[in-house]
Amino acid sequence: MRITRALGAALLTLGLAAAPAAADTPSPGPSDGKAPASAGTSFRTAAEIEQGQRATAGGSAGDYLYWSFPADTGQRPTVRATVKLPGTHAAETWRIDVYDGLRRRQSCQYGAQTRTAAAGASSVELACVLRTVRAWAEPWANDPLPGTYYIRLTAVGLPVLDRGLPVSAEVRVDAEDIGGPAAVDGSLAEPLVPGIATEDLADDDSRAVLFGLEPDDGWSSGWWSDRWVWTAAGGVLAALAGVAGYALTRGPGRPSRVPPGA
Structure with a gap:
Protein backbone atom coordinates (compact mmCIF):
# COMPACT_ATOMS: atom_id res chain seq x y z
CA MET A 1 0.00 0.00 0.00
CA ARG A 2 2.83 2.40 0.85
CA ILE A 3 4.52 1.72 -2.51
CA THR A 4 1.26 2.30 -4.40
CA ARG A 5 0.73 5.61 -2.64
CA ALA A 6 4.33 6.66 -3.35
CA LEU A 7 4.00 5.88 -7.06
CA GLY A 8 0.67 7.71 -7.22
CA ALA A 9 2.18 10.78 -5.61
CA ALA A 10 5.11 10.66 -8.04
CA LEU A 11 2.81 10.53 -11.07
CA LEU A 12 0.71 13.40 -9.70
CA THR A 13 3.83 15.50 -9.10
CA LEU A 14 5.11 14.76 -12.60
CA GLY A 15 1.79 15.77 -14.17
CA LEU A 16 1.58 19.02 -12.21
CA ALA A 17 5.17 19.88 -13.09
CA ALA A 18 4.74 19.26 -16.80
CA ALA A 19 1.50 21.25 -17.09
CA PRO A 20 3.06 24.72 -16.54
CA ALA A 21 5.75 23.94 -19.10
CA ALA A 22 3.15 23.27 -21.77
CA ALA A 23 1.31 26.46 -20.84
CA ASP A 24 4.43 28.60 -20.95
CA THR A 25 5.42 27.61 -24.52
CA PRO A 26 2.46 28.43 -26.76
CA SER A 27 2.83 27.98 -30.48
CA PRO A 28 2.96 31.28 -32.35
CA TRP A 219 12.48 37.56 -25.45
CA SER A 220 13.30 34.61 -23.22
CA SER A 221 17.09 34.72 -23.84
CA GLY A 222 17.29 31.11 -22.66
CA TRP A 223 16.45 31.74 -18.99
CA TRP A 224 13.68 29.13 -19.01
CA SER A 225 13.48 25.64 -20.42
CA ASP A 226 11.19 22.69 -19.71
CA ARG A 227 14.39 20.82 -18.92
CA TRP A 228 14.10 22.42 -15.45
CA VAL A 229 10.71 20.72 -15.00
CA TRP A 230 11.95 17.29 -15.95
CA THR A 231 15.05 17.67 -13.77
CA ALA A 232 12.91 18.55 -10.76
CA ALA A 233 10.46 15.73 -11.50
CA GLY A 234 13.36 13.29 -11.83
CA GLY A 235 14.66 14.35 -8.42
CA VAL A 236 11.24 13.76 -6.85
CA LEU A 237 10.96 10.33 -8.46
CA ALA A 238 14.44 9.39 -7.26
CA ALA A 239 13.58 10.40 -3.69
CA LEU A 240 10.33 8.42 -3.75
CA ALA A 241 12.13 5.42 -5.22
CA GLY A 242 14.61 5.58 -2.36
CA VAL A 243 11.80 5.63 0.21
CA ALA A 244 10.05 2.71 -1.51
CA GLY A 245 13.29 0.71 -1.67
CA TYR A 246 13.93 1.27 2.02
CA ALA A 247 10.41 0.12 2.87
CA LEU A 248 10.87 -3.08 0.83
CA THR A 249 14.23 -4.01 2.33
CA ARG A 250 13.10 -3.25 5.87
CA GLY A 251 10.10 -5.54 5.55
CA PRO A 252 6.70 -5.35 7.28
CA GLY A 253 6.42 -5.87 11.04
CA ARG A 254 10.15 -6.22 11.63
CA PRO A 255 10.84 -5.36 15.30
CA SER A 256 13.35 -2.71 16.07
CA ARG A 257 16.59 -3.81 17.69
CA VAL A 258 16.66 -3.38 21.45
CA PRO A 259 20.04 -3.30 23.20
CA PRO A 260 20.60 -6.25 25.63
CA GLY A 261 19.78 -5.48 29.24
CA ALA A 262 17.60 -2.54 28.39
Whole structure:
Protein backbone atom coordinates (compact mmCIF):
# COMPACT_ATOMS: atom_id res chain seq x y z
CA MET A 1 0.00 0.00 0.00
CA ARG A 2 2.83 2.40 0.85
CA ILE A 3 4.52 1.72 -2.51
CA THR A 4 1.26 2.30 -4.40
CA ARG A 5 0.73 5.61 -2.64
CA ALA A 6 4.33 6.66 -3.35
CA LEU A 7 4.00 5.88 -7.06
CA GLY A 8 0.67 7.71 -7.22
CA ALA A 9 2.18 10.78 -5.61
CA ALA A 10 5.11 10.66 -8.04
CA LEU A 11 2.81 10.53 -11.07
CA LEU A 12 0.71 13.40 -9.70
CA THR A 13 3.83 15.50 -9.10
CA LEU A 14 5.11 14.76 -12.60
CA GLY A 15 1.79 15.77 -14.17
CA LEU A 16 1.58 19.02 -12.21
CA ALA A 17 5.17 19.88 -13.09
CA ALA A 18 4.74 19.26 -16.80
CA ALA A 19 1.50 21.25 -17.09
CA PRO A 20 3.06 24.72 -16.54
CA ALA A 21 5.75 23.94 -19.10
CA ALA A 22 3.15 23.27 -21.77
CA ALA A 23 1.31 26.46 -20.84
CA ASP A 24 4.43 28.60 -20.95
CA THR A 25 5.42 27.61 -24.52
CA PRO A 26 2.46 28.43 -26.76
CA SER A 27 2.83 27.98 -30.48
CA PRO A 28 2.96 31.28 -32.35
CA GLY A 29 -0.28 32.26 -34.04
CA PRO A 30 -1.30 34.87 -36.56
CA SER A 31 -0.93 38.45 -35.50
CA ASP A 32 -3.88 40.79 -35.22
CA GLY A 33 -1.86 43.41 -37.06
CA LYS A 34 -2.07 43.92 -40.77
CA ALA A 35 0.57 42.08 -42.78
CA PRO A 36 2.75 44.25 -45.04
CA ALA A 37 1.86 44.42 -48.72
CA SER A 38 5.35 45.40 -49.87
CA ALA A 39 8.91 44.25 -49.31
CA GLY A 40 12.15 46.11 -48.68
CA THR A 41 15.03 46.32 -51.11
CA SER A 42 17.85 45.88 -48.55
CA PHE A 43 18.51 44.69 -45.00
CA ARG A 44 17.86 48.18 -43.62
CA THR A 45 14.50 48.55 -45.37
CA ALA A 46 13.25 44.99 -44.84
CA ALA A 47 9.50 44.79 -44.19
CA GLU A 48 8.71 43.54 -40.69
CA ILE A 49 6.42 40.52 -40.39
CA GLU A 50 5.36 38.41 -37.43
CA GLN A 51 5.28 34.65 -37.25
CA GLY A 52 2.02 33.38 -38.68
CA GLN A 53 1.47 36.37 -40.98
CA ARG A 54 1.23 36.01 -44.74
CA ALA A 55 3.00 38.97 -46.30
CA THR A 56 2.66 39.92 -49.95
CA ALA A 57 4.72 42.10 -52.27
CA GLY A 58 4.94 43.06 -55.89
CA GLY A 59 8.13 43.65 -57.81
CA SER A 60 10.09 42.97 -60.95
CA ALA A 61 12.11 39.92 -61.88
CA GLY A 62 15.68 40.63 -60.89
CA ASP A 63 14.80 42.67 -57.78
CA TYR A 64 15.89 41.72 -54.27
CA LEU A 65 12.92 41.44 -51.88
CA TYR A 66 13.58 41.59 -48.12
CA TRP A 67 11.48 40.81 -45.04
CA SER A 68 12.45 40.46 -41.37
CA PHE A 69 10.91 38.52 -38.47
CA PRO A 70 11.76 37.67 -34.82
CA ALA A 71 12.78 34.18 -33.68
CA ASP A 72 13.42 33.22 -30.07
CA THR A 73 15.28 30.51 -28.21
CA GLY A 74 14.02 26.97 -28.80
CA GLN A 75 12.14 27.80 -32.00
CA ARG A 76 12.69 26.12 -35.36
CA PRO A 77 11.48 28.62 -38.00
CA THR A 78 10.14 27.54 -41.37
CA VAL A 79 10.09 30.12 -44.16
CA ARG A 80 7.85 29.55 -47.17
CA ALA A 81 7.59 31.71 -50.28
CA THR A 82 5.43 31.55 -53.39
CA VAL A 83 6.34 33.59 -56.46
CA LYS A 84 3.64 34.18 -59.07
CA LEU A 85 5.11 34.64 -62.54
CA PRO A 86 3.78 36.36 -65.68
CA GLY A 87 2.12 34.30 -68.40
CA THR A 88 5.13 34.39 -70.73
CA HIS A 89 8.67 33.88 -69.49
CA ALA A 90 11.68 31.63 -69.98
CA ALA A 91 12.92 29.12 -67.40
CA GLU A 92 13.77 31.00 -64.19
CA THR A 93 15.60 29.92 -61.04
CA TRP A 94 14.43 31.50 -57.77
CA ARG A 95 16.18 31.36 -54.41
CA ILE A 96 15.30 32.18 -50.81
CA ASP A 97 18.01 32.96 -48.24
CA VAL A 98 17.71 33.58 -44.50
CA TYR A 99 20.18 35.68 -42.47
CA ASP A 100 20.43 36.22 -38.71
CA GLY A 101 20.78 39.48 -36.80
CA LEU A 102 24.51 39.60 -37.62
CA ARG A 103 23.63 39.16 -41.31
CA ARG A 104 25.20 35.72 -41.39
CA ARG A 105 23.54 33.44 -43.90
CA GLN A 106 21.89 30.52 -42.12
CA SER A 107 21.81 27.12 -43.76
CA CYS A 108 18.54 25.23 -44.23
CA GLN A 109 18.08 21.84 -42.63
CA TYR A 110 15.78 20.84 -45.46
CA GLY A 111 13.36 22.36 -47.93
CA ALA A 112 13.44 23.52 -51.52
CA GLN A 113 15.58 26.61 -51.03
CA THR A 114 16.25 26.94 -54.77
CA ARG A 115 13.83 25.95 -57.54
CA THR A 116 13.63 26.43 -61.29
CA ALA A 117 10.29 27.35 -62.83
CA ALA A 118 9.81 25.92 -66.29
CA ALA A 119 9.06 28.29 -69.16
CA GLY A 120 5.49 29.52 -68.90
CA ALA A 121 4.94 28.17 -65.36
CA SER A 122 2.49 30.25 -63.34
CA SER A 123 4.32 30.05 -60.01
CA VAL A 124 7.20 28.56 -58.04
CA GLU A 125 7.23 27.56 -54.36
CA LEU A 126 10.24 27.69 -52.04
CA ALA A 127 10.82 26.59 -48.44
CA CYS A 128 13.62 26.73 -45.87
CA VAL A 129 13.52 25.01 -42.47
CA LEU A 130 16.19 26.54 -40.26
CA ARG A 131 18.08 24.89 -37.44
CA THR A 132 16.71 25.33 -33.92
CA VAL A 133 17.52 28.74 -32.43
CA ARG A 134 20.01 28.37 -29.57
CA ALA A 135 20.24 30.48 -26.42
CA TRP A 136 24.03 30.71 -26.62
CA ALA A 137 26.92 29.67 -28.88
CA GLU A 138 30.66 30.06 -29.20
CA PRO A 139 31.81 33.25 -30.97
CA TRP A 140 33.30 31.26 -33.83
CA ALA A 141 30.14 29.21 -34.40
CA ASN A 142 27.48 29.99 -36.96
CA ASP A 143 24.61 28.71 -34.85
CA PRO A 144 21.27 30.54 -35.11
CA LEU A 145 20.75 32.79 -32.07
CA PRO A 146 17.65 34.64 -30.80
CA GLY A 147 16.92 37.94 -32.50
CA THR A 148 15.92 39.37 -35.86
CA TYR A 149 16.10 37.24 -39.01
CA TYR A 150 16.06 38.46 -42.60
CA ILE A 151 14.50 36.82 -45.65
CA ARG A 152 15.86 37.59 -49.11
CA LEU A 153 14.00 36.42 -52.20
CA THR A 154 15.40 36.85 -55.71
CA ALA A 155 15.90 35.20 -59.08
CA VAL A 156 19.37 33.92 -59.93
CA GLY A 157 20.76 33.46 -63.44
CA LEU A 158 17.80 35.37 -64.87
CA PRO A 159 17.57 35.49 -68.67
CA VAL A 160 18.05 38.98 -70.08
CA LEU A 161 14.61 39.06 -71.72
CA ASP A 162 12.90 38.26 -68.39
CA ARG A 163 14.49 41.06 -66.41
CA GLY A 164 11.94 43.61 -65.29
CA LEU A 165 8.89 41.41 -65.84
CA PRO A 166 6.26 41.94 -63.11
CA VAL A 167 6.07 39.30 -60.37
CA SER A 168 4.28 38.98 -57.03
CA ALA A 169 5.39 37.10 -53.95
CA GLU A 170 3.82 35.68 -50.79
CA VAL A 171 5.94 34.91 -47.72
CA ARG A 172 4.98 33.21 -44.46
CA VAL A 173 7.05 32.27 -41.39
CA ASP A 174 5.99 29.63 -38.87
CA ALA A 175 7.98 28.19 -35.99
CA GLU A 176 7.90 24.97 -34.00
CA ASP A 177 8.77 25.12 -30.30
CA ILE A 178 11.43 22.46 -29.69
CA GLY A 179 11.91 23.18 -25.96
CA GLY A 180 14.19 21.23 -23.63
CA PRO A 181 15.95 19.00 -26.20
CA ALA A 182 17.52 22.15 -27.69
CA ALA A 183 18.40 23.81 -24.37
CA VAL A 184 22.02 24.75 -23.61
CA ASP A 185 23.76 26.08 -20.53
CA GLY A 186 24.15 29.78 -21.25
CA SER A 187 22.28 32.73 -22.67
CA LEU A 188 22.86 35.98 -24.52
CA ALA A 189 22.73 39.23 -22.60
CA GLU A 190 20.50 40.65 -25.35
CA PRO A 191 18.96 39.17 -28.51
CA LEU A 192 20.63 39.96 -31.83
CA VAL A 193 18.33 42.83 -32.72
CA PRO A 194 19.75 45.70 -34.82
CA GLY A 195 19.17 49.32 -33.88
CA ILE A 196 17.17 51.23 -36.47
CA ALA A 197 17.09 54.69 -34.91
CA THR A 198 18.07 56.68 -31.82
CA GLU A 199 15.89 58.01 -29.03
CA ASP A 200 16.72 61.19 -27.11
CA LEU A 201 16.66 60.87 -23.34
CA ALA A 202 16.08 63.52 -20.68
CA ASP A 203 19.76 63.75 -19.72
CA ASP A 204 20.84 64.75 -23.26
CA ASP A 205 21.87 61.18 -23.92
CA SER A 206 20.53 58.80 -26.54
CA ARG A 207 19.99 55.10 -26.93
CA ALA A 208 19.25 52.75 -29.79
CA VAL A 209 15.65 52.03 -30.69
CA LEU A 210 15.57 48.36 -31.59
CA PHE A 211 13.65 46.32 -34.12
CA GLY A 212 9.92 46.91 -33.79
CA LEU A 213 8.79 43.27 -33.50
CA GLU A 214 9.42 40.67 -30.80
CA PRO A 215 7.78 37.39 -29.72
CA ASP A 216 4.35 37.68 -28.12
CA ASP A 217 5.66 36.74 -24.68
CA GLY A 218 8.91 38.73 -24.99
CA TRP A 219 12.48 37.56 -25.45
CA SER A 220 13.30 34.61 -23.22
CA SER A 221 17.09 34.72 -23.84
CA GLY A 222 17.29 31.11 -22.66
CA TRP A 223 16.45 31.74 -18.99
CA TRP A 224 13.68 29.13 -19.01
CA SER A 225 13.48 25.64 -20.42
CA ASP A 226 11.19 22.69 -19.71
CA ARG A 227 14.39 20.82 -18.92
CA TRP A 228 14.10 22.42 -15.45
CA VAL A 229 10.71 20.72 -15.00
CA TRP A 230 11.95 17.29 -15.95
CA THR A 231 15.05 17.67 -13.77
CA ALA A 232 12.91 18.55 -10.76
CA ALA A 233 10.46 15.73 -11.50
CA GLY A 234 13.36 13.29 -11.83
CA GLY A 235 14.66 14.35 -8.42
CA VAL A 236 11.24 13.76 -6.85
CA LEU A 237 10.96 10.33 -8.46
CA ALA A 238 14.44 9.39 -7.26
CA ALA A 239 13.58 10.40 -3.69
CA LEU A 240 10.33 8.42 -3.75
CA ALA A 241 12.13 5.42 -5.22
CA GLY A 242 14.61 5.58 -2.36
CA VAL A 243 11.80 5.63 0.21
CA ALA A 244 10.05 2.71 -1.51
CA GLY A 245 13.29 0.71 -1.67
CA TYR A 246 13.93 1.27 2.02
CA ALA A 247 10.41 0.12 2.87
CA LEU A 248 10.87 -3.08 0.83
CA THR A 249 14.23 -4.01 2.33
CA ARG A 250 13.10 -3.25 5.87
CA GLY A 251 10.10 -5.54 5.55
CA PRO A 252 6.70 -5.35 7.28
CA GLY A 253 6.42 -5.87 11.04
CA ARG A 254 10.15 -6.22 11.63
CA PRO A 255 10.84 -5.36 15.30
CA SER A 256 13.35 -2.71 16.07
CA ARG A 257 16.59 -3.81 17.69
CA VAL A 258 16.66 -3.38 21.45
CA PRO A 259 20.04 -3.30 23.20
CA PRO A 260 20.60 -6.25 25.63
CA GLY A 261 19.78 -5.48 29.24
CA ALA A 262 17.60 -2.54 28.39
